[in-house]
Amino acid sequence: MTILEKILQTKRIEVKQLLMEECVVSCETLPKRPSLFETLQKSHQLEVISEMKRASPSKGMIAGNTDPVAQATAYEQAGAACISVLTDSTFFKGSFDDLASVAKAVQIPLLCKDFIIHEVQIDRAKQAGASVILLIVAALDDMTLQRLHNYATNQGLEVLVEVHDAKELGRALAINAKLIGVNNRNLKTFDVDLAKTEEVAKHFPFNENRVFISESGIMDAGDAKRAAAAGASAVLVGESLMRSASVEDSLRSLQVPKAGVPL
Numbered sequence: 001m002t003i004l005e006k007i008l009q010t011k012r013i014e015v016k017q018l019l020m021e022e023c024v025v026s027c028e029t030l031p032k033r034p035s036l037f038e039t040l041q042k043s044h045q046l047e048v049i050s051e052m053k054r055a056s057p058s059k060g061m062i063a064g065n066t067d068p069v070a071q072a073t074a075y076e077q078a079g080a081a082c083i084s085v086l087t088d089s090t091f092f093k094g095s096f097d098d099l100a101s102v103a104k105a106v107q108i109p110l111l112c113k114d115f116i117i118h119e120v121q122i123d124r125a126k127q128a129g130a131s132v133i134l135l136i137v138a139a140l141d142d143m144t145l146q147r148l149h150n151y152a153t154n155q156g157l158e159v160l161v162e163v164h165d166a167k168e169l170g171r172a173l174a175i176n177a178k179l180i181g182v183n184n185r186n187l188k189t190f191d192v193d194l195a196k197t198e199e200v201a202k203h204f205p206f207n208e209n210r211v212f213i214s215e216s217g218i219m220d221a222g223d224a225k226r227a228a229a230a231g232a233s234a235v236l237v238g239e240s241l242m243r244s245a246s247v248e249d250s251l252r253s254l255q256v257p258k259a260g261v262p263l
């Protein structure tokens with residue numbers, strides 16, 4: 001069984017629990033956040049979606065004692081375009097409570113990073129204050145992908161659609177996804193290779209209606225330049241920022257010019 005299959009198995013159980021539970025996270029109304037799509041489209045630099053990531057299946061514990069509010073506030077102050085909060089508890093040691101706390105502390109776009117297979121998870125993400133949700137093409141059949149994409153969009157949420165190869169890119173484009181991310185991590189071997197971003201970019205129809213994002217394995221400015229050269233508008237970064245002694249220096253070093261924009 002692959003790690004994605006194992007994660008999805010736990011998600012099916014979690015969905016059953018969520019369907020039975022009352023909303024236990026904060027449901028208070030928060031001010032509307034700026035659009036991630038518009039932020040990325042307008043910017044002339046590679047933007048950073050900065051992730052709150054305590055642990056992962058590939059690395060085990062990364063930063064187990066990190067306070068999500070302090071981390072997210074540091075990201076926002078350092079110029080992140082968006083905060084990503086991993087809400088999965090079993091494999092990433094995150095929670096919807098983390099998301100709700102961060103939502104109250106930051107004003108920028110907020111991504112609920114989870115393995116979404118059902119509408120109830122989208123409801124929970126919205127209630128906790130997310131403005132963006134993630135849909136992973138590899139985790140969903142075409143009908144479910146379309147249905148969840150429509151559901152989230154109708155709820156006023158933006159959707160980051162994650163792909164791993166050109167075939168999955170075709171499925172993302174078929175539902176007219178505007179925010180498309182290539183995950184550089186192989187979910188079977190955990191190998192991270194930015195060549196995935198470069199390969200998928202060759203098939204990406206770059207235009208004003210969609211933005212291209214590179215996810216995972218971005219460790220330094222060299223990786224950021226590589227993603228930008230491939231046409232990325234943003235990078236999604238977890239581990240290297242979580243381990244950094246200076247979030248500000250590390251994050252700013254990734255904000256390189258976008259491809260085609262002179263220095």
Ligand SMILES: O=C(O)c1ccccc1NCC(=O)[C@H](O)[C@H](O)COP(=O)(O)O
Nearest residue numbers: 056057058215216217218236237238239
């Ligand atoms: O990070 C993992 O080990 C992982 C394993 C299986 C499925 C997903 C996984 N990560 C989720 C992510 O997409 C990353 O947290 C995100 O892209 C940031 O990656 P990184 O900068 O390499 O921490």
